[in-house]
Amino acid sequence: MKDLAAFVKVRRKQLDMTQEASAQKAGVALTVTRKIEQGKDSLSLSKVNQVLMMFGKVLVRACLRGLISCERVSLEKCGALPT
Numbered sequence: 001m002k003d004l005a006a007f008v009k010v011r012r013k014q015l016d017m018t019q020e021a022s023a024q025k026a027g028v029a030l031t032v033t034r035k036i037e038q039g040k041d042s043l044s045l046s047k048v049n050q051v052l053m054m055f056g057k058v059l060v061r062a063c064l065r066g067l068i069s070c071e072r073v074s075l076e077k078c079g080a081l082p083t
Contacts, residue, residue, distance in 0.1 A: 002039050
């Protein structure tokens with residue numbers, strides 16, 4: 001979650017946005033943005049993705065025949081996801 005927190009914070013600052021502006025643009029509560037940037041791990045995947053979509057990314061679960069845990073996640077480009 002630390003990588004996710006750092007990614008969101010850095011990208012938000014690159015866009016010169018406050019946490020409040022970021023939350024409003026993503027359509028989530030300010031607490032969601034704050035919890036993501038603090039690295040909290042008790043967040044809704046859909047809420048995290050609402051924030052990430054502002055940066056053209058989504059968080060997906062990886063689950064390959066038991067080789068890796070379904071809880072492991074990776075950032076993907078929105079347009080690169082299989083339909």
